[in-house]
Amino acid sequence: MTTTTVTRDAxxxxxxxGAPRRGPARGTDPTRRQQAxxxxxxxxxxxxxxxxxxxxxxxxxxxMSFTDLKRVDIRNPFAxxxxxxxxxxxxxxxxxxRKVTLNTLLYLVLGVPLTMMVALAIAVGLxxxxxxxxxxxxxxxxxxxxxxxxxxxxxKFLYRENGGLLNSLLDLVGIDxxxxxxxxxxxxxSLVVMSVWRNFGALMVIxxxxxxxxxxxxxEAAEVDGATGWGRFRHITLPMLRPTLLFxxxxxxxxxxxxxxxxxxxxxxxxxxxxxxxxxxxxxxFGYGNYGYAxxxxxxxxxxxxxLTYLQFRWLxxxxxx
Amino acid sequence: xxxxxxxxxxxxxxxxxxxxxxxxxxxDADDSGAEGQGEAVSEGEASGEIEVWAMGTEGEMLGDFSxxxxxxxxxxxxxxTAVPWDAAHDKIANAIASGETPDVTLVGSTWxxxxxxxxxxxxIPEGLVDGGDFFEGAWGSNDVGGTVYGVPWYVETRxxxxxxxxxxxxGWNEPPQSWDDFKQFTKDLMDKGGAEYGISxxxxxxxxxxxxxxxxxxxxxxxxxxxxxxxxxxSPEMAEALEYYKSFFDEGITVAKTMDAGELESxxxxxxxxxxxxxxxxxxxxxxxxxSKDEYGVALLPGPxxxxxxxxxxxxxLAVFADSDNKExxxxxxxxxxxxxxxxxxxxxxxxxxxxxxxxxxxxxxDDPQLQIFGEQLASTQAPPSVPTWEExxxxxxxxxxxxxxxxxxxxxxxxxxxxxxxxxxxxx
Numbered sequence: 001m002t003t004t005t006v007t008r009d010a011x012x013x014x015x016x017x018g019a020p021r022r023g024p025a026r027g028t029d030p031t032r033r034q035q036a037x038x039x040x041x042x043x044x045x046x047x048x049x050x051x052x053x054x055x056x057x058x059x060x061x062x063x064m065s066f067t068d069l070k071r072v073d074i075r076n077p078f079a080x081x082x083x084x085x086x087x088x089x090x091x092x093x094x095x096x097x098r099k100v101t102l103n104t105l106l107y108l109v110l111g112v113p114l115t116m117m118v119a120l121a122i123a124v125g126l127x128x129x130x131x132x133x134x135x136x137x138x139x140x141x142x143x144x145x146x147x148x149x150x151x152x153x154x155x156k157f158l159y160r161e162n163g164g165l166l167n168s169l170l171d172l173v174g175i176d177x178x179x180x181x182x183x184x185x186x187x188x189x190s191l192v193v194m195s196v197w198r199n200f201g202a203l204m205v206i207x208x209x210x211x212x213x214x215x216x217x218x219x220e221a222a223e224v225d226g227a228t229g230w231g232r233f234r235h236i237t238l239p240m241l242r243p244t245l246l247f248x249x250x251x252x253x254x255x256x257x258x259x260x261x262x263x264x265x266x267x268x269x270x271x272x273x274x275x276x277x278x279x280x281x282x283x284x285x286f287g288y289g290n291y292g293y294a295x296x297x298x299x300x301x302x303x304x305x306x307x308l309t310y311l312q313f314r315w316l317x318x319x320x321x322x
Numbered sequence: 323x324x325x326x327x328x329x330x331x332x333x334x335x336x337x338x339x340x341x342x343x344x345x346x347x348x349x350d351a352d353d354s355g356a357e358g359q360g361e362a363v364s365e366g367e368a369s370g371e372i373e374v375w376a377m378g379t380e381g382e383m384l385g386d387f388s389x390x391x392x393x394x395x396x397x398x399x400x401x402x403t404a405v406p407w408d409a410a411h412d413k414i415a416n417a418i419a420s421g422e423t424p425d426v427t428l429v430g431s432t433w434x435x436x437x438x439x440x441x442x443x444x445x446i447p448e449g450l451v452d453g454g455d456f457f458e459g460a461w462g463s464n465d466v467g468g469t470v471y472g473v474p475w476y477v478e479t480r481x482x483x484x485x486x487x488x489x490x491x492x493g494w495n496e497p498p499q500s501w502d503d504f505k506q507f508t509k510d511l512m513d514k515g516g517a518e519y520g521i522s523x524x525x526x527x528x529x530x531x532x533x534x535x536x537x538x539x540x541x542x543x544x545x546x547x548x549x550x551x552x553x554x555x556x557s558p559e560m561a562e563a564l565e566y567y568k569s570f571f572d573e574g575i576t577v578a579k580t581m582d583a584g585e586l587e588s589x590x591x592x593x594x595x596x597x598x599x600x601x602x603x604x605x606x607x608x609x610x611x612x613x614s615k616d617e618y619g620v621a622l623l624p625g626p627x628x629x630x631x632x633x634x635x636x637x638x639x640l641a642v643f644a645d646s647d648n649k650e651x652x653x654x655x656x657x658x659x660x661x662x663x664x665x666x667x668x669x670x671x672x673x674x675x676x677x678x679x680x681x682x683x684x685x686x687x688x689d690d691p692q693l694q695i696f697g698e699q700l701a702s703t704q705a706p707p708s709v710p711t712w713e714e715x716x717x718x719x720x721x722x723x724x725x726x727x728x729x730x731x732x733x734x735x736x737x738x739x740x741x742x743x744x745x746x747x748x749x750x751x
Contacts (some may be wrong), residue, residue, distance in 0.1 A: 073440070273721060
């Protein structure tokens with residue numbers, strides 16, 4: 001019972017703000033008009049910057065993706081040919097683009113569930129303890145605020161074949177560790193493990209906040225009714241946490257779809273392109289000066305992000321609105 | 323709802339308008355054909371303000387170094403801006419796009435094709451310098467489809483670094499000359515010299531072509547046809563060279579491993595890798611890692627039948643922007659920088675290897691036996707083709723090479739795949 005009311009309230013809250021706009025005397029009331037002018041004046045700096053530096057380039061990029069713009073055209077960028085969807089069809093046929101798409105999907109399906117599970121497990125654990133809570137929270141959050149490049153460099157040493165920490169530990173138990181980053185099979189999972197370690201802290205903080213909104217009474221009532229710990233987690237915590245989980249899934253998903261820096265620093269996309277992601281591919285294409293082609297690749301990634309987010313909303317979003 | 327729709331409509335309209343603006347123009351049909359060289363510069367002293375962009379150490383040192391030019395030409399005022407190498411390419415590209423350029427810039431030798439073809443830099447004036455004075459490979463990097471767009475300033479090339487002490491232990495008092503020799507040499511360094519690997523060769527990854535292609539060039543392969551309009555990667559010479567390169571991996575003489583920074587030097591010093599192929603900067607790094615000049619040596623790259631093979635030449639060229647408003651004097655400055663005496667002076671101050679051959683005949687450079695090896699190698703070098711798409715094709719060469727050394731792609735398939743991709747990309751000329 002309580003479950004539904006809580007989530008409904010949360011969901012309907014943002015809609016309310018849209019209501020008062022429809023006044024009867026719209027546009028005629030001088031006070032209202034003054035307010036409107038003031039609002040626009042106040043919003044103007046943002047609107048101008050947004051149009052000039054966000055929407056403009058975004059639309060220019062979209063336009064670019066339909067042309068054969070290359071870097072030798074920089075002096076007269078408008079003297080290019082419109083090629084329609086050619087860049088997109090070429091991308092879909094490009095074996096390297098297919099490979100990086102597959103890699104990116106692997107990052108996504110390995111990374112998102114793992115990050116969320118680790119974050120949730122630790123959040124649930126931290127929610128129970130009372131002492132040293134702040135210490136652990138800061139500790140787990142620390143990787144998030146550390147520079148990704150610094151982390152990648154350090155992890156590169158951990159993964160080293162000879163003398164790396166990981167292989168030295170394996171050595172102690174008599175296992176001859178592999179060359180983690182030099183193997184086409186292990187390099188990508190190794191990078192995923194590192195990003196899980198780096199990213200779960202942010203989700204953990206969000207999940208922890210979500211957990212604290214679950215009323216104590218519900219849990220207590222269930223306990224009185226004889227529910228086991230797992231049963232309470234499964235039937236109370238998870239459903240009540242669903243909006244938080246959705247948010248977590250969306251931002252982690254977007255993050256993994258844009259996987260880039262870790263691969264640049266640690267493997268440079270190798271060995272044999274096994275860690276190259278779509279963003280990395282786009283970066284390379286911009287570097288080669290194939291601006292049209294690279295823009296098309298960015299838009300495909302953008303569409304993938306929109307599609308993923310839509311699916312996540314379908315799966316994890318409200319289910320009771322039939 | 324209505325509001326949303328009107329925003330969407332406006333956005334669509336904007337796209338439509340911008341695509342209309344784009345359709346209004348199209349590519350010019352007469353894009354091909356070499357441009358002629360520029361008109362000769364006049365005699366006499368230079369004057370006016372000459373703005374120069376230079377990268378790295380050169381950028382820091384050039385300002386003071388140019389004082390003697392200003393002493394000779396009192397009316398001229400040289401202003402040097404140091405630009406970091408990382409940002410240099412984009413900065414030049416942006417300057418060209420906006421038309422707000424300085425007068426002279428240092429250009430990485432692999433960028434010449436792109437900037438030359440875009441029209442952002444001018445062809446060099448008739449009779450400014452004599453191309454024959456420069457190392458052939460370095461001069462070649464300025465030649466974009468038959469027009470010369472810049473003047474070589476400094477150069478670097480790749481030679482063989484090897485552990486002299488291990489080689490002597492293995493019975494080699496002279497470096498190897500031919501490919502057969504070279505293979506035996508690296509094997510002996512392992513079997514008799516005690517090294518773990520005879521040589522370190524990059525299995526693939528960005529820039530590995532700079533080590534792989536010298537084998538192909540030495541064997542007579544060429545990356546493009548004569549006028550740079552088509553890639554010719556699938557030659558039998560290329561296949562033979564790649565096969566030879568691959569054999570070092572197959573026979574365990576080298577290892578398919580991506581090196582971390584510093585790993586090669588420390589591995590060279592502790593005897594893990596008994597040799598490698600690299601440029602002049604590695605002498606300092608190797609000595610920093612603890613080796614003395616008696617313990618390591620440099621040698622010419624072996625060719626299939628004998629030394630020297632054909633190595634890679636890189637470095638920096640000087641170019642003048644098409645939008646410069648002081649071109650005549652800018653070229654005079656470039657002319658001064660490529661004078662043998664100036665080149666020697668710059669070597670003394672900065673350590674950049676001169677691109678002018680006669681600068682090597684006297685002074686400090688002539689007395690240094692190690693540097694003389696570089697000088698000798700420079701006479702037998704090739705630059706990558708100066709075409710706008712080379713870096714992209716280089717990426718293809720790198721990744722197909724990796725499939726051969728690390729994966730199980732056959733040399734024939736790799737070469738065919740390189741050619742297919744390169745043809746699809748085109749040279750861009």
